[in-house]
Amino acid sequence: MKSMKKIMKILLITVIFLMTVGCGETKTTKNTTVEATKEEGKNVNLTISAAASLKDSMEELKTTYESENKGTTITYNFAGSGSLQKQIEEGAEVDLFISAAPKQMNGLKDKGLIAEETNVNLLGNNMVLVVPKDSKLEISEFKDLTKDTLKKIALGEPSSVPVGQYAEEVFKNLGILEQVKQKAIYAKDVKEVLTWTESSNVDAGIVYETDAKTSDKVKVIATAPVDKYTKIIYPAAVLKASKNFEEAKSFLDFLKGDKAKETFEKYGFTFMP
Structure with a gap:
């Protein structure tokens, strides 16, 4: 026992x-x-898909952020918001999306592709009518786009470029949509509209105020009447499928902060957070 x-x-x-x-x-x-x-985590590569109109401001912010966050590299993909939306829907590996209109962000939201708790309205903008700097055309407002002296007008492709969608909304509310369409040359993004106008390949173009501010080769003729189109809003959100979710949230927090605000406002954006 x-x-x-x-x-x-x-x-x-x-x-x-x-x-x-x-x-x-x-x-x-x-x-x-x-x-x-x-x-x-010491070496993170964040992929940011952002509306083409954000290029100049975001490039500057990239330098600031990387200098303060060693080991983090920012890679941008700039294009029309509709094209970026489609890329994400088709499986492109993206950490953060910034659209030039809510429509594209809402499309991703409806498909369950964004982390909704991170979704924020980041920026605002205005839309302007520009012509080449040496243009002699006698125009002073959007309605003048119907004049026979204007033969080619550069617009963003409405199906995928928000600035094109906003522009068509203005034309429709001014009663000149069909007349302008007959002269329209459609670009893949707002930067292309600006380039065509700068080079005098077109008589006029519709771009964001922020884009016009970056160029000394165009002059602003008029600002679109704010009561004639939907308010311009740039929403941002982290993608659910992000492999760097927390780091992407940190970068978005940076974009919502005071340093980013100063940069965005310098380029003409309205800061919303």
Whole structure:
């Protein structure tokens, strides 16, 4: 009987010992994994898909952010918001999306592709009519686009470029949409509209006020009447599928902060957060 009790005691001690060792190994493994994750986190490449009109301001902010966050690299993909939306829907690996209109962001939201808790209205803008700097055309308002002296008008492609959608809304409300369409040359994004106008390949173009501010080769003729089109809003959100979710949120927080505000306002954007 004593032998049996002794054996049971030895077995109990052995089991307790094995359990203790096992727990220690689990803890060590967990800590090792956390440390490994931290090590991996030292080098992060964030992919940001952003409306083409944001290019100049975002490039400046990239320099600021990377200098303050060593190990983080920002890679941009600038294009028309509709094209960017389509790329994301087709599986493009993107961490953060900034659209030039709510329509494209809402499209991704409806498909469950954005982290809704991160969705924010980041910026506002205005739309302007520009002509080449040396233009001699006698125009002073949007309605003058119907004049026979204007042959070519550059617009963003309405199906994928928000500035084109906003422009058509203005033309429709002014009662000149069909007349302008007959002269329209459609561009893949607002930067292309600006380039065509700068080079005098067109007589006039419709761009954002922020784009006009970046060029000394065009002059602003008129600002679109704010009561003739939907308010311009740039929403931003982190993608659910982001492999760098927390880092993407941190960058978005930076874009909502005072340093970014100063940069955005310098380029003519209205800061909304």
